[in-house]
Amino acid sequence: MPSFELVALGCGGGPGEHNLSSYLLKRYDAHWSEGALALEAGSGIGALNKLLNDQPDLFGCPQVKNDGPSPCTAGEVYSWIKCFLLSHAHLDHISGLALTASTLGGNRTVFGARRCLENVENLFSGQLWPRLASWSDDDSIPLKLRELHNDAKYHPLFPGVSVRTMPLSHGRYDGERTYHSSAFFIKHESRGREFLFFGDVEPDSIATEPHTRDVWRAAALKIPNTLDTLFIECSYPSGTPDDMLYGHLNPEHLVAELTALAAEVVDARTRTREPNSSQEWDSDEEPVHARKRQRRDSAATPTLRGVLAGLKVYVIHCKDDVKGAYTDPINRVIASQVRALVEAEDLGAEIIGVEQGMKILI
Numbered sequence: 299m300p301s302f303e304l305v306a307l308g309c310g311g312g313p314g315e316h317n318l319s320s321y322l323l324k325r326y327d328a329h330w331s332e333g334a335l336a337l338e339a340g341s342g343i344g345a346l347n348k349l350l351n352d353q354p355d356l357f358g359c360p361q362v363k364n365d366g367p368s369p370c371t372a373g374e375v376y377s378w379i380k381c382f383l384l385s386h387a388h389l390d391h392i393s394g395l396a397l398t399a400s401t402l403g404g405n406r407t408v409f410g411a412r413r414c415l416e417n418v419e420n421l422f423s424g425q426l427w428p429r430l431a432s433w434s435d436d437d438s439i440p441l442k443l444r445e446l447h448n449d450a451k452y453h454p455l456f457p458g459v460s461v462r463t464m465p466l467s468h469g470r471y472d473g474e475r476t477y478h479s480s481a482f483f484i485k486h487e488s489r490g491r492e493f494l495f496f497g498d499v500e501p502d503s504i505a506t507e508p509h510t511r512d513v514w515r516a517a518a519l520k521i522p523n524t525l526d527t528l529f530i531e532c533s534y535p536s537g538t539p540d541d542m543l544y545g546h547l548n549p550e551h552l553v554a555e556l557t558a559l560a561a562e563v564v565d566a567r568t569r570t571r572e573p574n575s576s577q578e579w580d581s582d583e584e585p586v587h588a589r590k591r592q593r594r595d596s597a598a599t600p601t602l603r604g605v606l607a608g609l610k611v612y613v614i615h616c617k618d619d620v621k622g623a624y625t626d627p628i629n630r631v632i633a634s635q636v637r638a639l640v641e642a643e644d645l646g647a648e649i650i651g652v653e654q655g656m657k658i659l660i
């Protein structure tokens with residue numbers, strides 16, 4: 299039985315405002331009306347309205363009532379959101395949150411790293427947008443901000459679901475300062491199963507502050523038994539030069555990252571077979587130690603063939619092809635480019651391009 303059900307309310311990377319990062323998530327063993335999590339909040343009510351027009355039963359509707367079938371409205375489904383989980387506060391990830399905040403009613407929790415939530419707080423300063431978010435419990439405003447720490451622990455999001463947060467690099471601002479995003483390990487507590495969701499991310503090979511290797515290391519030993527699903531961005535198509543990536547991935551860099559993951563999986567499996575060789579790494583380990591270890595490993599690179607078998611990689615956040623360079627939709631173009639590279643490396647992972655409105659069982 300699956301652990302989670304996820305609907306892609308929006309899965310693009312802009313600039314089209316109709317399909318921005320926004321995923322609704324629930325435990326598979328509960329109904330949507332019992333509580334949903336919004337993983338990112340780019341597209342909101344407008345996109346939901348359109349999806350429900352096309353697929354009225356996407357969220358288990360229509361429900362049978364006294365007077366017969368009655369499809370759920372977008373407002374009704376959106377009201378089931380108990381909390382928001384944000385990787386960073388770029389507008390394509392929070393615009394739906396802003397536009398719906400005053401109509402949600404009741405209290406909702408917004409989870410994220412400190413810097414992300416400070417930016418959300420600035421958005422709701424009363425200038426750009428009314429003051430609808432606060433750190434305070436006492437404040438009678440709809441959005442409560444709750445910081446998630448990079449402490450290698452899982453913290454409850456809503457009943458039965460918890461999250462571990464790790465930082466990512468997502469380009470630079472003010473010259474050379476790293477702009478941070480987050481990766482989330484989202485866990486179904488009673489089943490012990492989880493999936494890994496990346497916010498916007500740049501490759502370690504470009505980042506001045508590389509973080510993806512730490513995330514791969516934290517995931518490695520769980521693949522594929524308790525973690526078989528990964529969501530990761532690939533904003534631009536093959537051949538996009540590094541100086542045009544602006545803190546994002548293209549297929550070449552994504553496959554280099556998946557190769558780094560495969561190497562970590564091999565290393566983790568080797569270490570569990572040889573318990574005296576080294577203890578499992580923690581993400582809090584000094585990066586310099588990690589880098590030394592990395593160099594030592596590269597002296598005897600094992601084969602990575604088939605190492606990621608059983609892992610589903612969902613490709614998200616493809617930027618719209620506004621110039622019309624491709625005849626096929628850009629998300630399919632990019633996913634097929636990633637798939638071809640993964641098959642050439644024979645890593646074994648399954649590559650799936652996410653479509654808006656797609657229902658994914660995890």
Ligand SMILES: [Zn+2]
Pocket residue numbers: 311319388390391498615
């Ligand atoms: Zn984005």
Ligand SMILES: [Zn+2]
Pocket residue numbers: 386388468498
């Ligand atoms: Zn971003």
